[in-house]
Amino acid sequence: MTVTTTVPAPSAETHASAPAPRRRRGSLMRWFFVAPAVLYMLVFFGYPLVRNVIMSFQHYTPRTFFTGEAPFNGFDNWSGVFSNPLFTSSIWHTLVFTIGSLIGQFVLGLALAVFFARRFRLSGFVRAVLLLPWLVPMVVSAVVWRKLLDQDTGVINTLLMNTHLVDHPVPWLSSPTVALLSAILVNIWVGIPFNMVILYGGLQEIPRELYEAASLDGASAWRTFRNVTLPLLRPVITVVLVLGFMSTVKILDLILALTGGGPADSTQTLGTLTYQMSFQQLDFGQGAVVGNILILVSAVFAVFYLRANRSDFGQGK
Template sequence: MTTIASNAPASADRERSRTPDPGVAAARRRRRILSQWLFIAPAVLYMLAFFGYPLVRNVVMSFQQYTPATYFTGEAPFNGLDNWRAVFTDALFGASLWHTLLFTVGSLAGQFAIGMALAVFFSRRFPLSGIMRSLLLLPWLIPMVVAGTVWRRVLDQETGVLNEALQGLRLTSSTIPWLSSPDFALLSVVLVNIWIGIPFNMVILYGGLQEIPKEIREAAVLDGASPLRAFFGVTLPMMRPVVTVVLVLGFMSTVKILDLILALTNGGPAHATETLGTHTYQLSFLQLDFGQGAVVGNVLILISMVFAVIYLRANRDGLGR
């Protein structure tokens, strides 16, 4: 009994020594949180300086009468909703929004359909497949301005290679005004953008196809499903996270394209290829109405932010799987 009684205080002391002091635990937790913030502080400062400040400045500018004189006088009086009212009541803004929708949807549909077809094609090994995939990446590596300049020469009505080829094959009796007619200009710009975006879609979708076990597709075929039905019933549903990411990223890069359209048509003819991106450029740098240009830019940023949230949610769901 004496031995047991003498051991009880000693065991209690050891138990107290194992229990961390609340003050020490709180200090350690604060140091851990501080170290975490120190690691991400450079990224946060970079985002605030190069993304946060320009975004806030653009929003403020949309409520100001901001002219070239402002750069000399520093005076940019607030004019309330005048800039927003002027933009939204302008018929050209509605036309630009509609052209942006057509350009984006048409580009995404063409890029995704052809990119998926090429991804399925290259998923089957054959000689020189690697070299062919590398060559198909070239349109993606060429700068937009260079690609637009080259295609402007190709699509020229009088001296363009495309019209000469079509007439040489006797498919047309006269030259087609690909870039100089309001009926063809937007379609031509969409086709050029499809050509540029196909490699990105092909590479990402090809990687997604490689992650699907071949046994699953083979089992679907053995169960009697045709290759087309197996693709739409098995392969495509399993690629849903990859497809979502491709479409959302494609949308975010397509909706704000400016340099390609400027190189091809400069928003013409007769504003037939005017999009939100070119409309912002026209207002800000040609008409020098920076306030109204900021309004259109804010609309474009808002649309991109909506789809950025969709992308983040899709990416999170894909990682969760």
């Protein structure tokens, strides 16, 4: 004879009635692991941000470092920045530089990622070589390109002249109409490896079966790319564009080493304007204003873009 004993399953009330000390201990452990990250963010991001906002409403000069006196001057710094013609032109230059760089980096990076997705001999070695522009410090890249783009002795003009593609040396860095384009081209060269690596990783996550099914259905290469690759790669594209915008809109070292913001302020961006006001004109209050605007632009772009593509992230999981 078999005796069957029924053991009641633990209910939600049983879990809810767990000892209070245990629940508190679990909560403390969670906060224990989160605390280092929170502390790091507060010290290295929160405090500088708050301090920069306060400084934008103060008359902050080099004398302040010795006396500690930074009188409140209201919106004088803000009105001074907005009435400065260089601020308006810097916004335009920042917009052109950012959009031009993002388009060039993304298109070429995606093309290289698709190319290397088809494995061939030495593909790994070639990809490693293409990573070099991303690994070299930005200042070093800018100095090298400054030599290459020199109007009189640069290799680029020498090559163009010898191949009879141009009749006169191109003033890559000395002409107000060409200097910004030169800075964009150099930044595209620097940013291509980052786009290629991230997009290449996203392509590897797309199931091969989808491409086989598209091939059996008679889809062309372009139609497969448009209807299979791009939709599944959209979450990765979102990340690439957001991170690319964040790193491009605030670029300082590349432009400083390449053109110094010139000629005739033709390559002056919000990043270089912040540097110029704070460390050349020693007007830390107005420099803080431009820095706050730059942070606000980045934050607004990130929030709106990520919210607009929230569904894409959900599909990519």
